[in-house]
Amino acid sequence: MIIHLISSPRNVSTALMYSFAQRKDTIVMDEPFYAYYLKNCQLEHPGMDRIIENCETDPEKIIHDILKYKNSKKNLFIKNMAHHIANLDIDFIAEMKNIFFIRNPLQLITSFAKIIANPGSDDIGIETIYQIYSQYKDDQSVVLDSGELLKDPPIILRKLCGDLKIPFDESMISWQIGPKPYDGIWAEYWYENVHKSTGFTKQRATERILADRYLPLYESVLPFYDELFKHSIKA
Numbered sequence: 001m002i003i004h005l006i007s008s009p010r011n012v013s014t015a016l017m018y019s020f021a022q023r024k025d026t027i028v029m030d031e032p033f034y035a036y037y038l039k040n041c042q043l044e045h046p047g048m049d050r051i052i053e054n055c056e057t058d059p060e061k062i063i064h065d066i067l068k069y070k071n072s073k074k075n076l077f078i079k080n081m082a083h084h085i086a087n088l089d090i091d092f093i094a095e096m097k098n099i100f101f102i103r104n105p106l107q108l109i110t111s112f113a114k115i116i117a118n119p120g121s122d123d124i125g126i127e128t129i130y131q132i133y134s135q136y137k138d139d140q141s142v143v144l145d146s147g148e149l150l151k152d153p154p155i156i157l158r159k160l161c162g163d164l165k166i167p168f169d170e171s172m173i174s175w176q177i178g179p180k181p182y183d184g185i186w187a188e189y190w191y192e193n194v195h196k197s198t199g200f201t202k203q204r205a206t207e208r209i210l211a212d213r214y215l216p217l218y219e220s221v222l223p224f225y226d227e228l229f230k231h232s233i234k235a
Helices: 013-021 034-040 048-054 059-071 091-095 105-112 126-136 146-151 153-164 212-230
Strands: 002-007 026-030 075-081 097-102 142-145
Touching: 002 013, 002 059, 002 091, 002 126, 013 026, 013 075, 034 048, 059 075, 059 091, 091 126, 097 126, 097 153, 097 212, 105 212, 126 212, 142 146, 142 153, 142 212, 146 153
Parallel strands: 002 075, 002 097, 026 075, 097 142
Antiparallel strands: none
């Protein structure tokens, strides 16, 4: 089975990848379309030249490599960013169990803007997640909100596993501190906090105040977040 996480950035998506990586029946893949996205986007990202040089940028090859796992004995958990695949033909995700992973846009924008200046709607992915969800949702689709996950990780992970039709595994609650062999090579730029963690922890951005210049962005994406949140797993 392929479990496909479609996330906004600056969520706890890497922590969720670490959680699934603890399972003996699961292998993980970290943002396989990131280099493709960087090659075609207009924003400057940390380490982008190195990432493009060392990672696959052909989406057809990436999709082909992913679908090899359809009949694997182990589950494949893919951590993906919604904005990385926004301009692709993504009909291939219909063959997967999709998790639409959202975060309150106030927290998301304040966190993302610390690394990428002046983000727009396309960069933070909430509207893209809504569009993908609207097109591809089915009875196997799951909406997961990081705020709900952080309220009670064991309960939410149990419910998530139930929706995915896989048994909950207690090992998903914690992991070893430090970098992981399955991290993308961009980890040094983005994963500082999660490398210090041994489990799900409250994100510091929760207490940050949104700068006035980001209010139009916040107000434009909030309706998409609110609609998705209605369908999310609750603690």
